[in-house]
Amino acid sequence: MALYSSAESLECHRVRFVLAEKGINVEIVDVDADASSAEDLAELTPYNETPTLVDRDLVLYDAGVINEYLDERYPHPPLMPVDPVSRARLRLVHHRVLRDWYPLAHEIEAATGKKADAPRKQLKESIIAANELFQSHDFLLSDELSLVDCTLAPLFWRLPAYGINLGKSATAVQGYIQRLFNRPSFKASLTSAERELILNAS
Secondary structure, three states: EEEEOOOOOHHHHHHHHHHHOOOOEEEEOOOOHHHHHHHHHHOOOOOOOOOEEEEEEEEEEEEEHHHHHHHHHHHOOOOOOOOHHHHHHHHHHHHHHHHHHHHHEEEHHHOOOHHHHHHHHHHHHHHHHOHHHOOOOOOOOOOOOOOHHHHHHHHHHOOOHHHHOHHHHHHHHHHHHHHHHHHHHHHOOOOOHHHHHHHOOO
């Protein structure tokens, strides 16, 4: 199994976290560092984008599709609840994270100078407003890690690099973030470039 990945991509980080959490043996192909692998990627997917997963004859792209496949293909530990109601609730929250927060993160990453101020402010305020969601359980709406957490962790890791400090208004979120970052699987999912994001921001 091989994952074509970009070293600083939010979407790729989501997949790398799931792979590490499940302890899946995989070759991580950094397309930013290898021109030949970038050419291979162009032949594998019609969108020529990372992440792309190759598992024997199966080629998958889109982080959400890849992560759902990995959770079903390697069911232990499970990253979604068994009962349909809990799964639906988590999927709805996941949808909102990807629709509301990820575009703001991408906007911040693409912006220069003061153009990042508006999406930065909007993302910070939106996360703080969601503080109550993180109060009742160790993870989001659950006592066990889920695919939603694997999507949130890469975003929260980048907050210092985005110039966002949540402050005292988001104590539940802060505790949640530390629980995620302390997981050996999350630490294993980080690339050197992602570690440097935080060093450069501090």
